[in-house]
Amino acid sequence: MELKKGIYKTYECQEENLYMMKGKLELTKHIHQNAIQKTRAYCCFDEHTVNNALNQLFKAALHIVIKYTDLGSSKLQLERCLRHLKNVDLVSV
Structure with a gap:
């Protein structure tokens, strides 16, 4: 990872x-x-800074994937990744 x-x-x-x-x-x-x-x-x-275009895109992708994930273990890992990116702005793709 x-x-x-x-x-x-x-x-x-x-x-x-x-x-x-x-x-x-x-x-x-x-x-x-x-x-x-x-x-x-x-x-x-x-x-x-961590608030750059690559991290903003990554955070937006995580939000999209977490919305369509039903598997609990995957959802936990995605939420853990989102916690690492808490200081990054969320942009719409």
Whole structure:
């Protein structure tokens, strides 16, 4: 089972106005966003996340398969897989 190796993770670029420096400072956006409020920093950083397209597709497929499964042991394993993907958004296919 692939989930025993670990959930597939990717790096996604995030841009946020934070109270601490994280990643690199986006100077032009920082000046526009924080001209008055000096306690924030507009940063661009990469975040290691499990919420990616592959895991979203996998979670959607699990929901479809679990709906049509009658075998109890299979249903238990599918639900166990879904628990591993609890932080992944559910998308419709």
